[in-house]
Amino acid sequence: MGIKMSQARDQKGHIWDADTYQKGRGAEPLLCMHCETTVAHNPPYPKEMYDKPVFVPGYFRLMPKRAHAPNCQHGVDEEINKIAKASEDLIESLEHDKYRLRLVMIQEALGTETSKPKQGDGERAKAGHTYSSSPGLLPAYINSANRVLKLRAMCESNAEMEQHLELVFEGNVSVSWDQFYFDQDRHMHAYHAVSQNTVQHPIALQGQIKSIRYAVQNKPSSNVINLVMNKLRSDPDDSTNGIGLEVSVWSNQPDWFKDFAVDDEVVILGIWKHSIAAPRPAPMQGGRFKTLTNRRLMLNLALKSQISRVEPLKR
Ligand SMILES: [Zn+2]
CATH class of the missing domain: 2.40.50 (OB fold (Dihydrolipoamide Acetyltransferase, E2P))
Structure with missing residues (x-):
């Protein structure tokens, strides 16, 4: 449900922290700090891990089916737009609120390119689409990819990213976010994907x-x-x-x-x-x-x- 937020304000303008808020303490419904949309609270909790519990911080999130106002800094599309503009074409704009990221360009930047022959000077045609990658920009691609990953880490789930940012690999094959990004709870899924060779991409x-x-x-x-x-x-x-x-x-x-x-x-x-x-x-x-x-x-x-x-x- 959008980007997780550390604070929210109540109907009387009081500001509450997600790690200490308790339901009913503020004049609900609570609101985003930057726009008028209503938010819900997810309290912190200890989570059992291999050898000791870890503390999962609390956060505020959008109510189901709600959205932040245009230009609110907690809107996922707004953030992707900013990253895309500075991404040196790693992320292309398809239509309003829709973008595409080419995992092949990340693979090249990591120096782990697959053995497909190159056409011309780094330019490739794939199923009617042409894109070019420039060796001098490879570190920039990784930096843009990192901004995308950090944005995803601030979201509740892959679904928020999937809505706005399409991932494609070689031949414009679409890759779901669930096959690309694995949070703590899904590490074993990553193991299955890698060990069963269902993924070739980063x-x-x-x-x-x-x-x-x-x-x-x-x-x-x-x-x-x-x-x-x-x-x-x-x-x-x-x-x-x-x-x-x-x-x-x-x-x-x-x-x-x-x-x-x-x-x-x-x-x-x-x-x-x-x-x-x-x-x-x-x-x-x-x-x-x-x-x-x-x-x-x-x-x-x-x-x-x-x-x-x-x-x-x-x-
Ligand atoms: Zn907002």
């Missing part, structure tokens, strides 16, 4: 940093960020086996991780690899599972900008 994972380790096993080129893991799931074929998923991002450049800290909320874009470890005995005796199996999603960064911090919610 995908984005959102999560919280659990640890940052430098020079792993004394190798200076071995540096890794691990994301907080979701709760173990029960193996459908063997209920005594717990299945976990580790998400890790590797870089041979330790400097690339210096801007990040444990607990930061980040989004990571790239071509992921997967692996699966053999089951091992569960460390706790008498627990729910006798054995644990770890699945892994891994990414080697080609560019520092593939990982970026999610911005805090705006008022």
Whole structure:
């Protein structure tokens, strides 16, 4: 339901914070800080994760089927419009409120282009459409993609983006947002997509940093960020086996991780690899599972900008 908001105002003009508001405290219905549309409150809550609960912040959101006024800074279309204008053609405008982003251009920017032959000087014709990518603009494409990802991270779900921004891959094949952007709750979906090879294009994972380790096993080129893991799931074929998923991002450049800290909320874009470890005995005796199996999603960064911090919610 639109972009999540950290504050709202009530009918008497009092301002309330999403993390401390309780239903009925203000003169409802509450309103957006910037336009007259009415908003609802989602309170904060602790969420059970692999080893400790995490705090999910509260937020205000649009009521169903409502929209922000034109030019309100919480309108998704308004924000996409701004990003598209500065995107060096990564995002093209199709019609009012509708845009298209080419994942091939992101793939090229990451240096992981597929082996399709190029036509002419970087210009390609695909099903009647022509676009050109310029090598000098590749970092700009990643920056624009990051702005899109940060916008998505501020939304409640993929549906808000899907409405306004179409994703296409090679040959103008349409890619759903659910196959491109995976928030914390959908990490296992990302694993399935990557391991079953249903996606060839770059995908984005959102999560919280659990640890940052430098020079792993004394190798200076071995540096890794691990994301907080979701709760173990029960193996459908063997209920005594717990299945976990580790998400890790590797870089041979330790400097690339210096801007990040444990607990930061980040989004990571790239071509992921997967692996699966053999089951091992569960460390706790008498627990729910006798054995644990770890699945892994891994990414080697080609560019520092593939990982970026999610911005805090705006008022
Ligand atoms: Zn508004």
